[in-house]
Amino acid sequence: MGLIEIEHLQLSIDEVPVLRDVSLAVAPGEVLGLLGPNGAGKTTTIAAGLGLLRPEGGTVRLMGADPWTGGAVPRRRVGVLPDPNGFYDWMTAPDYLGFFADLHGVANDAAANERRMANVGLAPRRGQRIGTFSRGMRQRLGLARALIGDPLLLVLDEPTNGLDPRGRREIHDLLLDLAGQGVGILLCTHILDDAERLCGRVCVIDAGRTVVQGKLADLLLGRNSQRRFRLNLAGPLPGEGAAPGPAHVRILHQSSEYAIVDIDPHVTPAEAWRELFFLGWPIVTIAPEGGGLEALYLALTAGNTQVVRAAAAEPVP
Amino acid sequence: MSPALRIARKEAGELVLGLRGQLWLAVTTAVLSGFSLLLVGSQELSLLDNAQVVYDMAGLITALGALLAVIAGIDAIGGERERGSLLPLLLAPVPRGSILVGKLGGPVAAWAVMLALAAPYFWAIGSTGQNLTSGMAALLALGTPVVLGFGFLGVALGAWMQSGRAALSVALTGLVLSASPLLLGPSLRQSAIGRMFDAVNPFSAALNCFDAVIIDSQGAVSQASHAVVTMVWLAVTAWAAAAAMRRLSR
Numbered sequence: 001m002g003l004i005e006i007e008h009l010q011l012s013i014d015e016v017p018v019l020r021d022v023s024l025a026v027a028p029g030e031v032l033g034l035l036g037p038n039g040a041g042k043t044t045t046i047a048a049g050l051g052l053l054r055p056e057g058g059t060v061r062l063m064g065a066d067p068w069t070g071g072a073v074p075r076r077r078v079g080v081l082p083d084p085n086g087f088y089d090w091m092t093a094p095d096y097l098g099f100f101a102d103l104h105g106v107a108n109d110a111a112a113n114e115r116r117m118a119n120v121g122l123a124p125r126r127g128q129r130i131g132t133f134s135r136g137m138r139q140r141l142g143l144a145r146a147l148i149g150d151p152l153l154l155v156l157d158e159p160t161n162g163l164d165p166r167g168r169r170e171i172h173d174l175l176l177d178l179a180g181q182g183v184g185i186l187l188c189t190h191i192l193d194d195a196e197r198l199c200g201r202v203c204v205i206d207a208g209r210t211v212v213q214g215k216l217a218d219l220l221l222g223r224n225s226q227r228r229f230r231l232n233l234a235g236p237l238p239g240e241g242a243a244p245g246p247a248h249v250r251i252l253h254q255s256s257e258y259a260i261v262d263i264d265p266h267v268t269p270a271e272a273w274r275e276l277f278f279l280g281w282p283i284v285t286i287a288p289e290g291g292g293l294e295a296l297y298l299a300l301t302a303g304n305t306q307v308v309r310a311a312a313a314e315p316v317p
Numbered sequence: 318m319s320p321a322l323r324i325a326r327k328e329a330g331e332l333v334l335g336l337r338g339q340l341w342l343a344v345t346t347a348v349l350s351g352f353s354l355l356l357v358g359s360q361e362l363s364l365l366d367n368a369q370v371v372y373d374m375a376g377l378i379t380a381l382g383a384l385l386a387v388i389a390g391i392d393a394i395g396g397e398r399e400r401g402s403l404l405p406l407l408l409a410p411v412p413r414g415s416i417l418v419g420k421l422g423g424p425v426a427a428w429a430v431m432l433a434l435a436a437p438y439f440w441a442i443g444s445t446g447q448n449l450t451s452g453m454a455a456l457l458a459l460g461t462p463v464v465l466g467f468g469f470l471g472v473a474l475g476a477w478m479q480s481g482r483a484a485l486s487v488a489l490t491g492l493v494l495s496a497s498p499l500l501l502g503p504s505l506r507q508s509a510i511g512r513m514f515d516a517v518n519p520f521s522a523a524l525n526c527f528d529a530v531i532i533d534s535q536g537a538v539s540q541a542s543h544a545v546v547t548m549v550w551l552a553v554t555a556w557a558a559a560a561a562m563r564r565l566s567r
Contacts, residue, residue, distance in 0.1 A: 047566060050408055052407060052408070052566045053566050071412055071413075072409075072410040072411050072412050072413075073410070075408060075409070075410045076410040078408075078410075080405065080408045082401075082404045082405065082408070084401035085401055085405070086397070086400040086401025086402035086403070086404070086405075087401075087402055088327070088331065088335075088402055089335075089400075090330075090331065090334050090335040090336065091330075099323065099327055100405070100409060102318060102320070102323045103320050103323060103324075103406075103409040103410070103411050104409065104410060105410075142405075145405060149410070
């Protein structure tokens, strides 16, 4: 059973369709990246998944229950870091965490709150009012709040927003550690580096539809994302304009210094290089061009989805 | 401690410890001080009958209380939404009804603080007459549902409208209209329209009760009809707050 399961979700706000067909699922111990451009419906998907909005079509299960009709019970073991993430600025961090600990019905004592703060690197700031916190510290406090009640599922909207590189790394380590302990994480982010580091699976939505969902490695492999290369050359290509070009390589750009090429999907890169060397190309170095998650994301959210969907390892449920 | 009580305690803390709450309380105290000084210091106003002074003070406390309560009510939902702190609360494992009850604690706390602030002024200007006790009793009995009703209306508007400023504008317009008996002369209130307005206006009901009890020294039992109007007002606004809270999504 998934911790959160959304299937073919449809939802309108003020009679404007926002979600047309969104599906995703997060299993225990898994980090699912929810990616998509601004306005794609990520926040609305999360809101419906947590029972704040009523679906018009499809099904939503949170901890096995309908979050809309299930009241507060399904959210008991769910931690959420929303974006924007506001606080009671007049409180101190321990008071704030104590307030939410009371709402969760868990321990609210000085030791427990200090432990919660130390968990996210907040201990040195415990005497200050939240209003004096930097953005990064507020983000850590929000994460500490999300972890109250030992959640089985974490729903995090831009959790590393405002954090410096060291802070990001610490939060990455914390999230990976939690995932290792069996906590499922739904990570909504625009920082693709976060997604690449943390997510085993990704779900990309665009214009209210799930474009693709699957294991990140399979998606990257399936898309053959490393098929575009930059070849640095020692000189001009041989017999330009006279000799026939390579059969399995499409030249997108060429000069005497470099060429950008796409390799035919039916051949391996090694076979393509062999052909080019045979034709006498003065290749000095070969570097992948525009690969990885960023290229996948840009391709998926630009309407060019058919090739990717066909290549994806896991069909959209 | 129940979640509702915990949230109510937080709302009260925000009023007393938060910068916005402290500013509003300072403004309220300044108004009460100014009005009291006028009543005892101005040569013309100092000639007023003591019962009239107590009546005026009761009306002012009710109006200021309603203003403070409506602001606390709107801030409890609309203000928190704009500051981004409402969503974590809505996502906490707490029934929506408990959040509502806790949030209604904001206006309740505002009225309690208002009464505590106003009590010395009330005593200072009314202690020399015979009507102070009955005035305080009338203020508690009918002022409370009127003020809390406005606070609950603030919660409803804060939850219903997307903008806190728009909610505040609507609430203040309603408050000024309701409190117009304080501004209108007795002759206007005696007209047909004035009497119709008075019959359904909770603010009028409270003022008419203050008038009857403090100035005319009538018994409390004779004020049942006024009490009914204020209680209906309280019930309707509580229902509106509950309805708006149910559809609150972010």
